[in-house]
Amino acid sequence: MDKRHGTERAFDVVLFGATGFVGELTARYLAAHAPATCRWALAGRSMDRLERLRDKLAAEHPHCAGLPLLTADAADAGSVRALAESARVVATTVGPYVWYGEPLVAACAEAGTDYVDLTGEPEFVDLMYVRHDARARETGARIVHACGFDSVPHDLGVYFTVSRLPREVPLTVDGFVRSNAFFSGGTFASAITAMGRGRQMRDAARERRLHEPRLVGRRARAPLGAPRFSRETGAWALPLPTLDAGVVARSAAALPRYGPDFRYRHYAAVKALPMALGGTAAMGALFGLAQVPPARRWLMDRYEAGQGPDAERRARSWFTVRFVGEGGGRRVFTEVSGGDPGYDETAKMLAESALCLAFDTLPPTAGQVTTAVAMGDALLERLRGAGIRFRVADSR
Secondary structure: OOOOOOOOOOOOEEEEEOOOOOHHHHHHHHHOOOOOOOOOEEOOOOHHHHHEEEHHHHHHHHHHOOOEEEEOHHHOOHHHHHHHHHHEEEEEOOOOHHHHHHHHHHHHHOOOOEEEOOOOOHHHHHHHHHHHHHHHHHHHEEEOOEEEEEEEHHHHHHHHHHOOOOOOOOOOEEEEEOOOOOHHHHHHHHHHHOOOOOHHHHHHHHHHHOOOOOOOEEEEOOOOOEEEOOOOEEEEEOOOOHHHHHHHHHHHHHOHOOEEEEEEEEEEEEEOHHHHHHHHHHHHHHHHHOHHHHHHHHHHOOOOOOOOOOHHHHHHEEEEEEEEEOOEEEEEEEEEEEOOOOOHHHHHHHHHHHHHHHHHOOOOOEEEEOOOOOOOOHHHHHHHHHHOOOEEEEEE
16 A cells, blocks of 8 residues: 655645635634644635635634645646645535546545545545546545535444444344535535436446445445335435435445445435425425526526525534434434534534544545545544534334
């Protein structure tokens, strides 16, 4: 393994896209929680905006007055390469990733630099595996996608649940997501982009399957469940066709602790049937509109990128993911919960993922890996310490 980064790098962590909505929240979290020994920097396209952000951080945290600032543009391969070569870990909030993300992944894979992002785009993740996993394995780079609400609570929540179940037996886990949160323009743009690229997403998934080694002697799968009433949660369960279930399945394929035959299903939990029916209809209408380019552009114009809910609205937001795990005659109920999932908690998850890769003792991994595979217990304990709750809710 050609692990190229080390003490010769100028920075432990660089935050790219720092002046965006979630980027600024992540910068604020790092300013408050990064260890004093951490050498970190802000990066983005505009030096003026970076300077204004640094001034805001320094007003609350005087030690940030001299925080290094780096200019880079996702469309400029040279600047992105220099960014990757300057850091041990790069965290990026620059999306939609299928449009803007690949140059940085490629640069980190080439430079042996660890990489974390906030993508929820399956097409992007699959394409990055096909194009850059092999090189990242050669250089020792850990490419860890989906380090926000997509997909940390689900991936680590299942990891936590499996640890409470018997070993070496078939296991099943169902996850039920509830939240009252709003979304930002950037999140909405990523979702609409993904909805409008169904064919490309299917093609990318097919190409990944051609390159990915087959699991021998074990099974790990995440089929799309059917709508149903869940007695375990007292809510209607609607299947969620998001990136999260695929991430869980990849963790299960890589980690023998998930047993010889593992299955995960991912649902939204909705208390009232009319709300469940209305939500399904609205999602169907949104998906249909996203297939028509003029309608897709109109939808994306409704929400300006870089904007999101204010601090007061975020303070009222919350999420809960309840898991029901079964195997070997045992059933366990677990829960992951926290505050505003899309922004405050996502910024926390991204920042702690970057710090975890930079400073914690972790399993020897490289290439495109999930949060459970790359960081597992270390990231789980970091997030617990940061206020995200992982608990056994009930068991029998």
